[in-house]
Amino acid sequence: MKTTCPYCGVGCGVCVTPQDNHRAQVTGDPQHPANAGRLCVKGTALGETLTPQGRLLTAQVNGQPVTLDAALDAAAEGLREVMDRYGPQAVAFYGSGQLLTEDYYVANKLMKGYIGAANIDTNSRLCMASAVMGYKRAFGADAVPCCYEDLEQADLVVLVGSNAAWAHPVIWQRLAQAKQQRPEMRMVVIDPRRTASCDLADLHLPLRPGSDTLLFSGLLRWLATQGGIDQTMLPHLSGVEETLAAAEPWEVAHVAAQCDLTLQQVTAFFTLFSGTDRVLTLWCMGINQSVTGSDNNQAILNAHLLSGKIGRTGCGPFSLTGQPNAMGGREVGGLANQLAAHMGFDPADCDRLQRFWRSPTIARQPGLTAVDLFQAIARGEVKAVWIMGTNPAVSMPEGNRVAQALAACPLVIVSDIMAHTDTSAFADILLPAQGWGEKNGTVTNSERRISRQRAFAAAPGDARPDWWLLAQVARRLGFDGFDWQHPAAIFREHAALSGFENGGRRAFDISALAQLSDAGWDALRPVQWPVNAEHPEGCARLFRDRRFYHPDGKARLWVPATPAVMSREAAYPLLMNTGRVRDQWHTMTRTGLVPRLMQHCDEPFVALHPADAARYGLTAGALARVQSVAGWISARVTIDRGLRCGELFVPMHWNRQFSQQSHVDMLVAARGCPFSQQPALKQTPVRIMPLPVSWQGWLWQPAVTSPAGLRYWARSPYAGVQRYVVAGEGAPEAWLAAHNDLTGCQLQVAGGSGSDYRVLAWRDGVLQRAFYAGARLPDVDHDLVAAAFQAAPPDAFRRHRLLAGQAAQGQAAGRIICSCMAVGEQAILQAVAQGCRTTQALGERLKCGTQCGSCIPELKQLLLSESVTEES
Ligand SMILES: Nc1nc2c(c(=O)[nH]1)N[C@H]1C(S)=C(S)[C@@H](COP(=O)(O)OP(=O)(O)OC[C@H]3O[C@@H](n4cnc5c(=O)[nH]c(N)nc54)[C@H](O)[C@@H]3O)O[C@H]1N2
Ligand SMILES: Nc1nc2c(c(=O)[nH]1)N[C@H]1C(S)=C(S)[C@@H](COP(=O)(O)OP(=O)(O)OC[C@H]3O[C@@H](n4cnc5c(=O)[nH]c(N)nc54)[C@H](O)[C@@H]3O)O[C@H]1N2
Ligand code: SF4
Ligand SMILES: [Mo]
Numbered sequence: 001m002k003t004t005c006p007y008c009g010v011g012c013g014v015c016v017t018p019q020d021n022h023r024a025q026v027t028g029d030p031q032h033p034a035n036a037g038r039l040c041v042k043g044t045a046l047g048e049t050l051t052p053q054g055r056l057l058t059a060q061v062n063g064q065p066v067t068l069d070a071a072l073d074a075a076a077e078g079l080r081e082v083m084d085r086y087g088p089q090a091v092a093f094y095g096s097g098q099l100l101t102e103d104y105y106v107a108n109k110l111m112k113g114y115i116g117a118a119n120i121d122t123n124s125r126l127c128m129a130s131a132v133m134g135y136k137r138a139f140g141a142d143a144v145p146c147c148y149e150d151l152e153q154a155d156l157v158v159l160v161g162s163n164a165a166w167a168h169p170v171i172w173q174r175l176a177q178a179k180q181q182r183p184e185m186r187m188v189v190i191d192p193r194r195t196a197s198c199d200l201a202d203l204h205l206p207l208r209p210g211s212d213t214l215l216f217s218g219l220l221r222w223l224a225t226q227g228g229i230d231q232t233m234l235p236h237l238s239g240v241e242e243t244l245a246a247a248e249p250w251e252v253a254h255v256a257a258q259c260d261l262t263l264q265q266v267t268a269f270f271t272l273f274s275g276t277d278r279v280l281t282l283w284c285m286g287i288n289q290s291v292t293g294s295d296n297n298q299a300i301l302n303a304h305l306l307s308g309k310i311g312r313t314g315c316g317p318f319s320l321t322g323q324p325n326a327m328g329g330r331e332v333g334g335l336a337n338q339l340a341a342h343m344g345f346d347p348a349d350c351d352r353l354q355r356f357w358r359s360p361t362i363a364r365q366p367g368l369t370a371v372d373l374f375q376a377i378a379r380g381e382v383k384a385v386w387i388m389g390t391n392p393a394v395s396m397p398e399g400n401r402v403a404q405a406l407a408a409c410p411l412v413i414v415s416d417i418m419a420h421t422d423t424s425a426f427a428d429i430l431l432p433a434q435g436w437g438e439k440n441g442t443v444t445n446s447e448r449r450i451s452r453q454r455a456f457a458a459a460p461g462d463a464r465p466d467w468w469l470l471a472q473v474a475r476r477l478g479f480d481g482f483d484w485q486h487p488a489a490i491f492r493e494h495a496a497l498s499g500f501e502n503g504g505r506r507a508f509d510i511s512a513l514a515q516l517s518d519a520g521w522d523a524l525r526p527v528q529w530p531v532n533a534e535h536p537e538g539c540a541r542l543f544r545d546r547r548f549y550h551p552d553g554k555a556r557l558w559v560p561a562t563p564a565v566m567s568r569e570a571a572y573p574l575l576m577n578t579g580r581v582r583d584q585w586h587t588m589t590r591t592g593l594v595p596r597l598m599q600h601c602d603e604p605f606v607a608l609h610p611a612d613a614a615r616y617g618l619t620a621g622a623l624a625r626v627q628s629v630a631g632w633i634s635a636r637v638t639i640d641r642g643l644r645c646g647e648l649f650v651p652m653h654w655n656r657q658f659s660q661q662s663h664v665d666m667l668v669a670a671r672g673c674p675f676s677q678q679p680a681l682k683q684t685p686v687r688i689m690p691l692p693v694s695w696q697g698w699l700w701q702p703a704v705t706s707p708a709g710l711r712y713w714a715r716s717p718y719a720g721v722q723r724y725v726v727a728g729e730g731a732p733e734a735w736l737a738a739h740n741d742l743t744g745c746q747l748q749v750a751g752g753s754g755s756d757y758r759v760l761a762w763r764d765g766v767l768q769r770a771f772y773a774g775a776r777l778p779d780v781d782h783d784l785v786a787a788a789f790q791a792a793p794p795d796a797f798r799r800h801r802l803l804a805g806q807a808a809q810g811q812a813a814g815r816i817i818c819s820c821m822a823v824g825e826q827a828i829l830q831a832v833a834q835g836c837r838t839t840q841a842l843g844e845r846l847k848c849g850t851q852c853g854s855c856i857p858e859l860k861q862l863l864l865s866e867s868v869t870e871e872s
Helices: 041-049 068-086 101-115 129-139 149-153 169-181 196-200 212-225 231-236 240-247 252-259 263-275 293-306 326-331 347-357 370-378 399-408 466-476 487-499 518-522 610-615 732-739 782-790 796-804 825-833 839-846 856-865
Strands: 002-004 013-019 023-028 059-061 064-066 091-095 120-122 156-160 186-190 203-205 279-283 316-319 384-388 411-416 429-432 441-444 449-453 574-579 605-608 623-628 631-639 647-651 684-690 695-701 712-718 721-728 746-751 756-763 766-774 816-818
Touching (some): 013 041, 023 041, 064 068, 068 091, 068 429, 091 101, 101 120, 101 326, 101 347, 101 466, 120 370, 129 316, 156 263, 169 196, 186 196, 186 263, 203 263, 212 240, 212 263, 212 293, 279 293, 326 441, 347 487, 605 610, 695 782, 721 782, 732 756, 746 796, 756 796, 766 782, 782 796, 816 825, 825 856, 839 856
Parallel strands (some): 156 279, 186 203, 279 316, 605 631
Antiparallel strands (some): 059 429, 441 449, 574 684, 623 631, 695 766, 746 756
């Protein structure tokens, strides 16, 4: 069965062979144009996420399981009551770029055409809103001009604000291969951090956070003064004079000073950009999640437009989408400031959409965007919210306020696949959704390619597709127009709308797919929009004819704002950056179930430069508290020389299901770009200090719980058991006795002085708990302990070994570096000591780095740390 990976916006095709026991074998689809058979480690591990563990199986109302019918009735009644009493503006939907296009279309139709408000926004506000604004301002349409084949065709690739090696690994694999085949290809990485993506970089610009528009304004001036303007492009552009005039002050030295770069670095980048014909710029959240997010996008677009590096092979400004269907959401109008099929709120568009839908009403004003939406809930203006496919209690800035808003909201409906998330904890009505492998629909990736997600497994319990849940509620509200029997029918309607009275004015047009039969939809091969009379087979690159979507047909250059240097209060002298780690997906609801994905980073961490660590009394492995004006979190310290001094990095993933208080969005303010309303999630002023604890330890148990009475804990699943790393005050024996129910257990105890305390709790010869504590985190053989929970009762000698936490022989694997082949740091270091000198030699010996390749930057780091330089 062929389907599409549900994680990132690369949109890889996968082949699935279902196996027994909720497992499936997943391989890359060699025929899918996005990946041609490649996969990253998250994609490879998809089969392991199909577990029924933790799934939401039945609907709930006020915490009680009910039939699906009863829950849908309750949802419709609740919404009706709010609409009748307070009007449509008191209702809101908050959706996700992980919904399928068909789901998204229905949600948007219900909200804007029937409930009659535009209060439907999504997590794409946190993700793509600035890119959408950039493209719309420059091209007159939210249209990504490029395609993945440009990755291989470019002579210079500029990666800005993107850690593609970890966040878009198959794009990175394609780049790595292209660079190997054509060593003359150049790559520039623009990121305040030295990331894994710098591994391929010929030039890394570790610029001051938030200074990207200055760099690109400087580039614009350079192009103008050094012969980099494409004269044939000028008739197709407006706004050139004022934009160039505004760029006038940005000569190289000034740019270098403001961006905190050297003159050489800036000049080298400008020279490469203007001197190379085929330049592809790829960007992601370092650009979008900023107070100048839309202008960051604009500044990049300005440079590509003026130099004519657009609409041609191997060229162009290519925004990478984050989620698997962020682009599909943009097509159906999944944001509060747009209508379906790339329409806006001018009266003609509103009228056109209402006629097409034959709907009783139509929203005529933009609705509330994500941050405003949760603030309106907090103020009591929005009284009912339906959250689907996203976990805002973790991922929204000002997380504490979001949680308070949800707690106070009279009606919170949540549809999710998991029973327990930080958001579902606030649900009055919980609806069980079908997940990947169970649901059926389409998604659109970064290069506008529409692919099918196909069902291959039966859905558990009462789980239903999101579109079906929405349509059922719509029908209960008495609305016509929601009686599809199959998602293909929704797709046809969506495709027909895209062509409805389009006349070439709207970029999104898939009208050639409006007549697809159910079977045709089911068999749909990946295709890039537009798919219409002009491009019946789809279209790889836009703007080849240099005609844009503004009424005058021209593209617009705009003057980007000059970002203010962020003032740092003495109380919060450090700047916190946030983002992704290689093997986790967002709030970990799926990847957090897979032990091997947990092993790359098994704890919330805060990375900082060695000089800052020394300054604040922190060492590698210590526990720290990071504090902003909004709150504090705790995390384990990692030292990272690739960070700039004064800047920290904290992953976005950890939340209350996996840790005590390490969810980073508790610290982040809700400020954002005034044009896109996208929050600035990458720059928060903070301070850091050691977290005082008197002991640390490991607690192993079969069940998932939230341990009480600790200063810190973080959980990771480990081969069928739950492993908690814990830390507390007082004595570990007192904590164990007070907060763990060990009645009826036979205890085997060692130590007890407070500095070294070990306990095994057995019941009928079966291990119930294993606890190892000390003044420092004890060194235990994790595989040994995990195995003891699965195995038959051990003999006395083995029990003794287990209590010591150490196997008689053998060595712990250490941190897992290669998740695909489960190769740990220790084995790698040993192989290096025994003479392996290259990543290739390591691969031959240990198989590490031979599957998806995303650990190769880390293998290189290990070779470097052992003072081995790759002999190539
Ligand atoms: N493994 C994994 N992959 C994912 C996801 C995941 O959760 N896990 N999520 C997917 C989603 S939804 C998204 S949106 C993408 C995100 O993909 P990316 O945007 O590539 O990932 P991030 O780690 O959020 O941030 C990218 C980089 O921006 C840099 N940055 C911070 N501030 C600035 C700045 O001022 N200027 C510049 N130039 N750079 C800056 C950060 O240091 C970071 O390295 O990843 C997708 N892929
Ligand atoms: N500090 C900081 N915060 C960030 C970011 C950052 O870089 N830094 N990045 C932001 C970005 S770019 C993004 S995209 C967001 C992501 O943040 P979220 O969207 O909140 O994170 P997810 O974990 O992907 O949430 C998806 C939810 O949907 C559920 N789910 C999975 N499949 C289905 C389905 O088929 N149907 C339904 N109904 N539910 C399903 C999952 O169990 C999970 O609860 O985070 C944002 N927040
Ligand atoms: S690169 Fe993205 S789409 Fe491809 S397998 Fe990995 S997570 Fe899935
Ligand atoms: Mo995202």
